[in-house]
Amino acid sequence: MNISVAALDGGKLKVRQTEVEELGTRLRGTALLGDPGNTDGRGVFNAMYTAEPSFTVYCATTSDVVQAVKFARERGLLVAVRGGGHSIAGLSTVDGGMLIDLSAMSAVVVDPERRLVDAQGGALWGHVDRETQLFGLATPGGFVADTGIAGLTLGGGYGHLRRRYGLSCDNVVEAQVVDAEGNIHRASAEANPDLYWALRGGGGNFGLVTSFRYRLHPVGPEVAFAACFHPIENVAELLGSWRSFAASAPDEVSSVFITVTLPENPHVPQPVQGRACAVMAGVHAGDVEDGMKALQPIRDIGTPIFDLSQPMPYTAVQSAFDALYLRGKLRAYWKSQYVDDLSDEVIGVLTDAALSRPAPLSEVNLAHMGGAIGAVGPEDSAFPERSAPFLAAFVGYWDDAAGDDECIAWARSAWDNLARFGTGRSYFNFTGLAGEPPSTAVDTVYGPNLTRLRLVKKAYDPDNFFRRNNNITPAS
Structure with missing residues (x-):
């Protein structure tokens, strides 16, 4: 049986169901038609958006993410990424496309001596807070524990600690990123500093973040x-x-x-x-x-x-x-x-x-x-x-x-x-969209930083594969 899937060029492509099933055999997670459910019942937050993907890849590991990206890339499929699923603009789903779901990737590991926490891209702030508070530590998160760490961090990240310890993105010291070709990058002040700069506020434009490392501060209990x-x-x-x-x-x-x-x-x-x-x-x-x-x-x-x-x-x-x-x-x-x-x-x-x-x-x-x-x-x-x-x-x-x-x-x-x-x-x-294009207000949000962001986009995603976001187009 053939499945009709939304394509990057705006059209439709046919993918055989057996291809999706074969992809599933290569994953620790699974690949299923539609969006039948994930590890914790995590669906889209905003009830305005009821789009149904043609199929969903529920990733359990970074290697699953790599497999999913390469599968979509080779076929020219339109992809959305769901971490926390809390996008007000409905960008964590896609109508008729391929959805990459990270809800099973929610592990959180605290290093209290170094005051660092590693959290996978599918974690929610409630997951992070529960683990870090065991040691009387925290990193700036959102206002709602049900919010995903990835979307909030990549877009900035205001919360109850903002005036004392800054934004979520200000406390990222390292991230692991899968780019549009399925390559894995480490982004930090020392490794790929251009990508590290862009991830801290530039949204999901440059790749799929499978894990973040945050700086921790004495807070609570x-x-x-x-x-x-x-x-x-x-x-x-x-x-x-x-x-x-x-x-x-x-x-x-x-x-x-x-x-x-x-x-x-x-x-x-x-x-x-x-x-x-x-x-x-x-x-x-x-x-x-x-x-x-x-x-x-x-x-x-x-x-x-x-x-x-x-x-x-x-x-x-x-x-x-x-x-x-x-x-x-x-x-x-x-x-x-x-x-x-x-x-x-x-x-x-x-x-x-x-x-x-x-x-x-x-x-x-x-x-x-x-x-x-x-x-x-x-x-x-x-x-x-x-x-x-x-x-x-x-x-x-x-x-x-x-x-x-x-x-x-x-x-x-x-x-x-x-x-x-x-x-x-x-x-x-x-920001909500309600019919507005995802690129709405990109220029006014980023101001003079937009030119540099477009250059980083060109370096890591020159074909705008990751476009279901507040989209920054690559430099020409």
Whole structure:
């Protein structure tokens, strides 16, 4: 039997089912028609994207990845890569193409003496945190434990430790990469430094990363945590107060301001179930007692409906939002933009967006930057945005396809309104597509780094084999 598979040239190719079966005999993993399931039920996060690959290669080892890449390359097949499967833009699947799934490659090994951790490309941040916290260590990860380490790291990687220890990509010391020809490369400051530079923020454009080595830092097992829930009607006043707090917060503190309607869910504190709230939250990456003192100004703002502030296990902080954002249950479209100043005009735009959210779980999300993020120069890695003090994101979440147009329009309109005051740059990990091409905003995201990125792309993937990503085209 022949299988119709999407091709790199945009057409369709015929692959015999026996070829896929023969590929499976050469793997530690397996190759199966469609996408029938993997080792931990890991599917696509965003329910908007239901594309079905013609067949999926579930890799268990780096050699499996090499076999899969060579198989697709020899036949000119369109390929997508799924690590964590958490792509908001739906880039971790492919309609009718070949999917390379890394979910079985999730091993994490900690070296506490050298303060390093090796994690395979299919690991989630929850996997990494559980192992590193056994030694009171951590590396900057995301805000949700269910997020894959690969996509987040390759796109930058903001989390609760960002102002103290930088981005996920800033803490990568080495990576193993399979390129578009199936060759294996080690990327570090000493080995293939051009590839190492590009991987730290340039996305999945240059190859398939089978493992990362991260630098670790003393964090936990408990950290100081603050989260105060206020009536959303007070959002403008609260934003002004949070702006004052951020201006003097020490680098150990990474804080966020979120507006959201919390569901009636047992994982949500009872006083705020079903309430539209403005939430001020922060994490202190240091001594717990000092941290609670540093976070006290957040608790002193206004009169909260509920105050969840307390010392908390770092793993609990990292997974605190997981129960609200279940994989494959919500439709999502995000837009983000950096701002240099949280002016009254910007607060006005954010307030209007917060009060006009079209769906309960949709958020206006504001994160305080600075600190260690700015310790890396804008051209020292592919990730260029190092100076803006705030990142604003319009996070559309809804549960019914009937809401697609309204929710997408809300995020786009809010983004357009903020563009008058923003830097013009976005954060790719907070980007939805919804019909936009994957190359949307590549030039504005990377600025002067784009020329160098295109040269690295030409060196490791001259034919743009890896194109199901926020795509950087090779230099001509």
